[in-house]
Amino acid sequence: MKIGIPQSLLYTYYYPFWKTYFEELGIEVVTTPATTKSIIDKGVKASVPEICVPIKVYIGHVITLLEQNVDYVFVPRFVSIKKGQYFCPKFMGLPDMIRHSMEGVEEKLIMPFINTKSDNIADAFKNNIFGDKFPLNHKQNKRAIEKAEKIWLEFREYSKKGYSIIEASAIALGKASKEAFQSLNQKKIDVTIGLLGYVYNIYDPFISMDILSKLREMGVKVKTFEMLEEEDFNRQLKTMPKTLFWTFSDKLLAAGYHFYNDEEVDGLIHVTAFGCGPDSLLGKLLELDASIYKKPFMTVRVDEHSGENHLQTRIEAFVDMIKRKKLKVQRGA
């Protein structure tokens, strides 16, 4: 049996779990390549025009998998991974959007209900997620979950050490050694930037135009939300009169305040997809508070367009501003 996983939305955050789990069950895993122009074009054609770009990208990936003749496509329904909090409705209704926009696709979807107490989604796989599509042996399932959980937790540890999600994933899955990634031991780092954004925006090289690598090339150390500990989030969220309703938005908000309070971080960049509802609150809250912490905050808004010049100019100017400011402080001292 061949199962396809779209390389989009929460893929980067959960791929080590999903891949390990399916392979332990003896299922072949097929993934789409990183988003390309043709994938996004397919998605745009098949989706309603008003929807945000990450969902269009996801639909493009699903179509790409169906064209590759996989037996099933894995489209999880993310409902909640924290008590009292939910996902953006587009995540909760994702399988429905897919099955209603493509005829005859429903029987090819494996769509588990993800409703767990924490980021660790292992519990959601305890009951048979396949229905009668796959002969699941209870014992084998338990073993596969344990292995997947272990790999995923390792992956999270690498993230917390400062590896990008792509790097952490490769290390945890044994595809690369830690030494392969030099970025952590750069000689001279003079600027540190807190890069805020959902994993499907930051790590999709098409959507964010690989902003993380661009920053690193400029000699910037990049910190992202998934590099932080759970306690870091809780400490920030505790001080707020009210938090957001969406788990990942909350994590980003907490990460933002953590970066504002982190002496090492010189400035924040928020990457957001045009029309993102949760981000309209998140971005604004952080933007309004930037002056309290005296750190620059910049919003980079991305959409289907692929012009790289604008992004380049903005991040160059942002990094330049910080570098020149630091240089002046040094000279003055």
Added chain:
Amino acid sequence: MQDIYLGIDVGSVSTNIVALNNEGEVVHSQYIRTNGQPLESVKNGLRELKKNIDQNTNIKGVGTTGSGRQLVGVMVGADVIKNEITAHATATAQVVPDVKTIFEIGGQDSKIIIIENQMVVDFAMNTVCAAGTGSFLDHQAERLGVPIEKFGDMALAAERDVRIAGRCTVFAESDMIAKQQFGFSKGEIIRGLCEALVRNYINNLGRGKKLEPPFVFQGGVAANKGIKSAFEKEIGHEVIIPKYFNIMGALGSAILAKELMEETGSDTNFRGFEAADLDFMPSTFECGGCSNNCEVIKVELDKQVIAMWGDRCGKWTNSL
């Protein structure tokens, strides 16, 4: 024998050239319409510059900025290639040393820059939409049949206020058409348009930022007195328009080149005025080496590839 430093700002609408002497004074400046041909306009600018300066002039350093900074940087042999924010702020901090807020409206982008002690501490640039920039005004001028140069005077002479929706230029345009049908004069419509543009600008870029005087307004649109007066009305404070308001990017990049060359003492990479007669051929191709399909920009000089960029992995950039 005179030493000069050049600054070249290649924007979407205009290409500007500034020459500074050792004392940092502007000895020559040009404002040229780009007309979609950045290389040609720079070549023309260089020829014009050569005609206008002493033949014994020694070019000590060159800086480029603007959206075409990289391409033109390769062509002229720039020593400093810097983004527009840094260039603009550098120039303003020199001309108005105590500046705190810069409003800059160019052909296709607009920015707000917050300065503290002559350092950029914050900035914002228009995000996905070019609403309310110079190109939009150009377009409306054409539609109303009014030369853009007359916009300012007509706006100031208007008698009545008319409110035009400024959130989006598409809506602004339909609103203008409606208001014309209500019998408002062209001047009044233009004034309404200027106010809408400024309202939109402040709401989009200035929100959440502490805007403090002195305010400096620059960029090509600063030539428009109607916009200046709309700014003053909106923020309730005088707005300074510097002498070289429409070439501040070029001025800043010349200053940056001067600073760098004086600091390092190295020789300039400038190709000389002959650059204007060399045959530069920029072209673009899709790499296809992996699924990224990067658009790679290639610049050839006499059929020799002299620069490539745009590839994410560096395969082409590093191949030279």
